[in-house]
Amino acid sequence: MTRSRNRTALLALAFLASATLYAQEQWTWPEKPKNLQVLPKDFTGQRLRPVMTGFTRALGVRCSYCHIGEEGKPLSSYDFASDQNPNKERAREMLRMLGSINEHLKKITPSSEPRVNMWCHTCHQGRPRPATLEEELSWSYRKGGIDAATARYRELRGRYYGKAAYDFSERSLNTFGHDLLEKGDHTAAITVFAINAAEFPLSGNVWDSLAETYLAAGKKELAEIYYRKSLEIDPQNENALTQLRKLQTKSPG
Helix, strand or coil: CHHHHHHHHHHHHHHHHHHHHHHHHCCCCCCCCCCCCCCCCCCCHHHHHHHHHHHHHHHCCCHHHCCECCCCCCHHHCECCCCCCHHHHHHHHHHHHHHHHHHHHCCCCCCCCCCCCCCHHHHHCCCCCCCCHHHHHHHHHHHHHHHHHHHHHHHHHHHHCCCCCCCCCHHHHHHHHHHHHHHCCHHHHHHHHHHHHHHCCCCHHHHHHHHHHHHHCCCHHHHHHHHHHHHHHCCCCHHHHHHHHHHHHHCCC
16 A cells, blocks of 8 residues: 555656646747847737748758757747857848849739749748759769769658659759769769669660760760660660661671
8 A cells, every 4th residue: 555655656746747847848939029130020929930830841940940949959948039040140131032032023024813922932842952953962972972972862862752842853863964974974974874774764865874974984885785775765766876876887897
């Protein structure tokens, strides 16, 4: 009986402790937000709430992206009025820019109704930085070579595939691969075109690009194999036909 009472007492103390902690950590939107510089200064917390929620959804971020606070900690521990996080000022400038763009759009006679507007998600689509897939891969390539670029591709595809954030069609990798080919990095270009061929095996164009890169690298036998592969899929591929004729003409015997 004594053990049962002790256990009940301990549970009661634990409940009271957790309730006290919850009360301390509970956070509500302030009636009068502080340090508003772009949004109207008379904004109430209830009017500010959907705006801030819209920002986080448009950029795919959490409060700590722009404010002083540690992810996973209660919002009551955040310093929302502080300007120490540089992303906060960037967000303000982006909001000013958005207003300027929409004001300018009002001066343009629309091609049809309804008139379009710019919003944060128009460009960001759930990303903090509104870059194209080719740009993301190029940045990674410059920093860490083709291994870093392909790792970045896998990361972005795993996180954003099926969403509007990036163009994961064959076009993006094809463009990136040709950029590498123009730089003369044949090994990197072959890696990218091989990934594209694996992703889109029924596209004659991706096999044609892979063949083109092998030809530029001096690997004519592999180039011929992949030009033929491209023609199997797309018999009207004039480039593959032309290149195969040239390869056969230059072949001995």
